[in-house]
Amino acid sequence: MHNSPRCTAKSKRSGVRCKNPAVRGWKVCRMHGARGGSPRGPSSPSYKHGRYSIAAKEQRLALKLLQADSLATLWAMAELMEEGV
Numbered sequence: 759m760h761n762s763p764r765c766t767a768k769s770k771r772s773g774v775r776c777k778n779p780a781v782r783g784w785k786v787c788r789m790h791g792a793r794g795g796s797p798r799g800p801s802s803p804s805y806k807h808g809r810y811s812i813a814a815k816e817q818r819l820a821l822k823l824l825q826a827d828s829l830a831t832l833w834a835m836a837e838l839m840e841e842g843v
């Protein structure tokens with residue numbers, strides 16, 4: 759049967775859902791914008807320096823989490839020192 763993921767596009771006028779099969783990796787069918795648009799990342803024509811790229815943002819988030827984690831460890835160690843263990 760039709761168990762493949764369906765297109766999530768909805769008609770502006772009738773409000774009816776498009777029920778075409780969605781392109782793999784997309785939420786919409788080939789008629790509703792799948793595979794279209796500009797290339798992502800460094801190959802995009804508007805790519806400048808990458809400071810705000812998805813990869814850079816993920817990197818910063820990981821660093822922030824690491825910092826928070828090391829700080830928590832440091833505090834835990836300081837507490838142990840105070841207790842004299």
Ligand SMILES: [Zn+2]
Pocket residue numbers: 765766767776777778786787788789790
């Ligand atoms: Zn569609």
